[in-house]
Amino acid sequence: MALELRESVDGSTQPSLALIEPSRAVGETVVRVRGYGRAFAGRTVLSEIDLDLADGELVALLGTSGSGKSTLLRALAGQDPGAFGHVTVPRDRAVAFQDHRLLPWKRVWRNVVIGLPKATRADAIAALEEVGIAARADAWPGTLSGGEAQRTALARAFIRNPRLLLLDEPFGALDALTRLRMHALLRELCRRHHPATLLVTHDVDEAAALADRILVIRDGGISLDHRHATPPGARTGSEALELRARLLAELGVDPADPNTNDQETR
Amino acid sequence: MAFEVVVGAGGAVDLADASLAGGGGARRRRAVEVRRRLAGSRWMRLGGPLILLAVWQLAVTLGHAPTVQMPSPIDVASTVRHLIADGTLEAALVASLRRVVLGLLLGISIGTGLALAAGLSRAGERLIDPVMHMFRTMPVLALLPLFILWFGIGEKAKVFLIAWAVIFPIYINTYAGVRSVDVRLVEAGRVLGLRRLGLIRHVILPGALPQFLTGLRLAMGLSWLVLVAAEEINATSGLGYLLINAENLLQTNVIFAGLLVYSLLGVASDVIVRLIERWALAWRSSFVNP
Numbered sequence: 001m002a003l004e005l006r007e008s009v010d011g012s013t014q015p016s017l018a019l020i021e022p023s024r025a026v027g028e029t030v031v032r033v034r035g036y037g038r039a040f041a042g043r044t045v046l047s048e049i050d051l052d053l054a055d056g057e058l059v060a061l062l063g064t065s066g067s068g069k070s071t072l073l074r075a076l077a078g079q080d081p082g083a084f085g086h087v088t089v090p091r092d093r094a095v096a097f098q099d100h101r102l103l104p105w106k107r108v109w110r111n112v113v114i115g116l117p118k119a120t121r122a123d124a125i126a127a128l129e130e131v132g133i134a135a136r137a138d139a140w141p142g143t144l145s146g147g148e149a150q151r152t153a154l155a156r157a158f159i160r161n162p163r164l165l166l167l168d169e170p171f172g173a174l175d176a177l178t179r180l181r182m183h184a185l186l187r188e189l190c191r192r193h194h195p196a197t198l199l200v201t202h203d204v205d206e207a208a209a210l211a212d213r214i215l216v217i218r219d220g221g222i223s224l225d226h227r228h229a230t231p232p233g234a235r236t237g238s239e240a241l242e243l244r245a246r247l248l249a250e251l252g253v254d255p256a257d258p259n260t261n262d263q264e265t266r
Numbered sequence: 267m268a269f270e271v272v273v274g275a276g277g278a279v280d281l282a283d284a285s286l287a288g289g290g291g292a293r294r295r296r297a298v299e300v301r302r303r304l305a306g307s308r309w310m311r312l313g314g315p316l317i318l319l320a321v322w323q324l325a326v327t328l329g330h331a332p333t334v335q336m337p338s339p340i341d342v343a344s345t346v347r348h349l350i351a352d353g354t355l356e357a358a359l360v361a362s363l364r365r366v367v368l369g370l371l372l373g374i375s376i377g378t379g380l381a382l383a384a385g386l387s388r389a390g391e392r393l394i395d396p397v398m399h400m401f402r403t404m405p406v407l408a409l410l411p412l413f414i415l416w417f418g419i420g421e422k423a424k425v426f427l428i429a430w431a432v433i434f435p436i437y438i439n440t441y442a443g444v445r446s447v448d449v450r451l452v453e454a455g456r457v458l459g460l461r462r463l464g465l466i467r468h469v470i471l472p473g474a475l476p477q478f479l480t481g482l483r484l485a486m487g488l489s490w491l492v493l494v495a496a497e498e499i500n501a502t503s504g505l506g507y508l509l510i511n512a513e514n515l516l517q518t519n520v521i522f523a524g525l526l527v528y529s530l531l532g533v534a535s536d537v538i539v540r541l542i543e544r545w546a547l548a549w550r551s552s553f554v555n556p
Contacts, residue, residue: 077457078457079453079456079457093457094457094458095454095457095458097450097454099450101450101451101453101454103451103455103468103469103472104549104550105472105473105475105549105550106468106472106549114455114458114460114468115455115458115459115460115464116459140548140549141549142549142550156458160458160459
């Protein structure tokens with residue numbers, strides 16, 4: 001069943017964002033993007049993007065700042081009426097942002113179930129238990145640490161049992177140790193709930209540590225679609241280093257030369 | 267909130283003192299400790315008014331001022347006692363409170379309604395906002411004759427005048443509050459499945475609440491000012507009537523008593539808003555006191 005949700009005003013191609021509700025099966029295509037593009041004030045940021053995401057796969061979307069990776073994520077979230085092309089996404093989707101975006105005037109558990117009128121406190125506690133902070137269920141978001149806030153944001157996303165999970169640099173503001181713990185948590189949650197996950201990040205190591213598949217966005221298109229043979233947890237040291245070097249090269253960054261870094265970001 | 271600031275300031279000063287002492291005597295440290303406790307005590311809040319009263323009493327006694335010009339605090343206190351005993355004060359207070367409460371309720375409802383209409387829609391903003399700023403600058407008291415003309419000399423004119431005055435601080439603050447809600451939270455609410463009504467209820471209204479309460483604080487103060495002005499011109503009951511009567515009879519002590527009652531009402535209004543804030547903005551005070 002496909003549903004026309006939104007049509008953009010401009011764009012020569014027929015724009016559409018369709019919502020599908022297919023049955024769940026690992027490996028099945030959940031997201032289909034064809035001829036997607038976006039321009040801001042006449043400047044084309046992204047164009048002619050085709051992309052399929054399968055159920056259960058964790059895909060990292062790498063790009064330098066300003067490359068349009070967050071723009072693509074917003075389109076998949078259904079929050080960008082100005083995009084053109086065909087975007088088919090499941091109705092059940094959830095988003096987590098770099099800033100946790102918890103409502104400061106609602107206690108943690110109420111933040112988890114917001115927008116879910118049928119969900120109870122017990123449901124919220126169960127979701128919080130999964131991310132290991134059920135004890136903070138009645139706390140105000142303002143009293144949480146950065147890691148706790150992001151755990152709450154993950155609980156808020158996973159309680160929706162999403163078929164598509166969109167993560168916009170969710171660990172970007174965390175310290176290195178907390179980030180490592182969050183990586184393990186995210187992998188475990190994704191294994192259990194197997195949504196199609198798109199993780200937007202500018203961190204090459206994060207992409208290499210988490211993703212089954214890595215996309216690099218560059219010059220307005222997807223320049224690399226890399227599916228690694230070994231799963232993220234099982235990669236050896238030298239394999240990880242090789243991958244890292246390849247991704248950096250793809251991003252136009254030469255770690256040895258301090259002057260190359262800015263070329264791509266204008 | 268102000269209370270915490272006072273404690274913080276006291277703490278900072280004491281830190282400086284302690285470092286000056288440079289490990290000096292225990293007596294000095296004890297003095298610092300006493301001063302710190304005193305500064306932190308709630309009773310400190312009464313210190314200012316008490317000093318003021320003492321100076322007033324001394325000035326009147328030493329200056330031999332005639333009671334008609336300047337009654338002493340003791341005179342005023344006994345006047346208040348008399349006014350309470352013969353029921354005058356209670357009757358005036360009840361009449362005035364009724365007008366203020368009605369006027370406030372009416373003004374808050376209208377002001378909030380207009381602020382939401384203007385804050386939540388472009389069309390509403392274009393229609394309402396310029397008109398509100400036109401009316402805002404009109405002096406309220408200059409409108410009193412018109413209100414009497416339109417609504418008679420009864421209760422209506424006074425209640426409506428209070429409502430009119432209150433609309434503006436409520437409108438301006440609530441409107442600003444609605445507009446200052448973090449768009450990122452609105453976007454988050456939307457991707458989490460909130461529709462328009464849900465967004466208003468869960469994101470926009472709570473986000474605008476702190477500003478609304480600022481408006482409420484202003485509105486409560488304003489309502490008493492307007493009430494008395496209205497009652498002094500046109501009333502047969504209430505605090506303003508009590509005052510204008512005393513003015514005509516040159517009962518200075520009654521004027522002072524009336525003014526004292528006003529200041530106490532101001533304090534009471536402030537306490538009420540504080541209590542509302544403590545309850546409604548509990549999530550915010552958690553930033554101060556985890």
